Amino acid sequence: MPDPRRATPRTDAVLADPALLAAAERLGPALVKDAARRAIEQCRQGRVEPGDVVTAALALLPTTATTVRPVVNATGVLVHTNLGRAPLSAAAVEALTEAAGTTDVELDLTTGRRGRRGRGALEALARAVPDAGAVHVVNNGAAALALVTLALAAGREVVVARGELVEIGDGFRIPELLESVGARLREVGTTNRVRLADYAAAVDGGDVAFVLKVHPSNFEVTGFTSSVPVEQLATLPVPVVADIGSGLLAPHPRLPQEPSASATLRAGATVVTASGDKLLGGPQCGLLLGQAELVEGLRRHPFARALRVDKLTLAALEATLTGPVPPVPAGLETDAAALLERARRIVAALGPDVGAEAVPSVAAVGGGGAPGVELASAAVAVDAGWAEPLRTGPTPVLGRAHRGRLLLDLLAVPPSQDDAVVAAVRAVAAGGA
Structure with missing residues (x-):
């Protein structure tokens, strides 16, 4: 044969x-x-x-020409750093598509001359934070702080509390970032306590460029502690730069301890730096908001060119600021009872043989924001042994282990993905039968 x-x-x-x-x-x-x-x-x-x-x-063949795969974030972490932080709104996704081709990002169509780059996004940001005299956008939050430090403090001192010398993720640390652009750190206070007098003594007679206030976004220090608010730091004879971290533009009732850009500026900060891809719910970028003359100087600084954002980021940021509520802010407003009802519908769709259960759960903000804040949520509890097959399936579904079960928390899962969750769980249950 x-x-x-x-x-x-x-x-x-x-x-x-x-x-x-x-x-x-x-x-x-x-x-x-x-x-x-x-x-x-x-x-x-x-x-x-x-x-x-x-x-x-x-x-x-892959579905697309990229190795990046969409996943279902059922971890209960609203802003998950390993999953790309904030998912964009539908308006922002549409804006990305519009901006993908040739655009007027740096052209005034009326005059035919060069225009202000990303003017729509910058105007939208300025409207969102009217307390800012001017605004600027760079490629991430660390870049925003680095640009301020390079422009104001190269070869000079930056005064910062010891308890605010934080590590921001993946081994990167605020003090090393500041020193890398030429600043000399003047540490004041102790790990757990600092007073206004400590700052004043450091500023008096020193070559101090500014006082830095860093919000410890990803941890809490409790007990015998004290810190100095921006209102008091603003009484010192040097500028105050406040890194609020999470990108909250205005106070939020569910996050009373999380500083916002508008409140920090009203308290007297000269410049506020923040991330755009956390609580703001937009694309990865760094926000600079504050005194008009200073921010304009930052925009014109030679190093600002190296930190410039592209047209896609500008388009997505503008749509985030002007469009419907993005998924992250919407998640903060989600009603736990409605999530539990969704969980029950998913369990009913799975059928009794799967052994799934709808349960209340507790979610977190994540992304280095609002540590210790618990968000009431609901989840579908399934066999803990299904974590890996769900994670490695055609549509990856990521949950979290809790008391011997795998919880598929719905806080960060849009309703449009419920059918995908059902299909993924059914497939894993059938494979393990």
């Missing part, structure tokens, strides 16, 4: 198939050629019939 593997088609013949030609137009020839070669190798091994090579190659 002749070996059927001798009928294995040639690579060029497979790539000439109309379905693979269409895939190459969408994904690029490199990905399609790789999938074709793998399918042909499977045919040589006898695992795929010669007539099914094209079908096998199509099955091996």
Whole structure:
């Protein structure tokens, strides 16, 4: 009998198939050629019939030309750093599509001359924080603080409380960031207590560029503690730079201890720095808000060019500020009873054989914001052993372990993803049966 593997088609013949030609137009020839070669190798091994090579190659193709995969965030962490922090609103996603082509990002269409870059986003930010004399946007929160420090304090001193020399994630630390752009740190107080007199003594007679107030976004110090609010720091004869971290633009009733940009500026801060991809709910960027002359100087600083945001970020930021409420702020307002009802509907859709249960749960803000704040939520509790297969399935679903079960918390899961959760759990339950 002749070996059927001798009928294995040639690579060029497979790539000439109309379905693979269409895939190459969408994904690029490199990905399609790789999938074709793998399918042909499977045919040589006898695992795929010669007539099914094209079908096998199509099955091996990724959905898009990127390795980044969308996941369902059922962890109960509203702003999850490892999952890209804030999910964008539908308006922001649409804005990204609009901005992907050629745009007027730096052109005045009326005059035909060069215009202010990202004017729409900057105007929207200025309207959102009217207490700011001027605003500027850079590529992330750390960059905002670095630009202020480089422009004002290179070769000079920055006064900061010891208890506010924080690590901001992935091993990066505020003091090292400040020193990397040429500032000299003048630490005051102790880990748990600092007084206005400590700042005043450091400022008196020193070459101090500014006093830095850092909100300890990702931890809490409790007990025998004291800190100095911006209102008191503003009485010192030097500027006050406040890094509020999370990007909350106005006070929020559910986050009473989280500083906002507007309240911090009213308290007397000269400049406020913050992130745009946390509680604001927008794309990754750094916000600079404050005294008009100073912020304008930061915008014109030579290093500002290295921190410039692209047109996609500007478009998404503007839509976040002007469009409907983004997912993160909406999540803060979500009613726990409504989440529990959704959880019950998901459990009903799964059926009794799965062993799922709708339970109340406690979620967190995350993303280095509002440590210690508990958000009432609800979850679908399933077998703890399903964590890995759910995480590695066609549609990754990430939950959290709690008391011997896996909780699929719904606070950060939009209702549009409920069917995907049901399908993923059903598939895992069927595979383990």
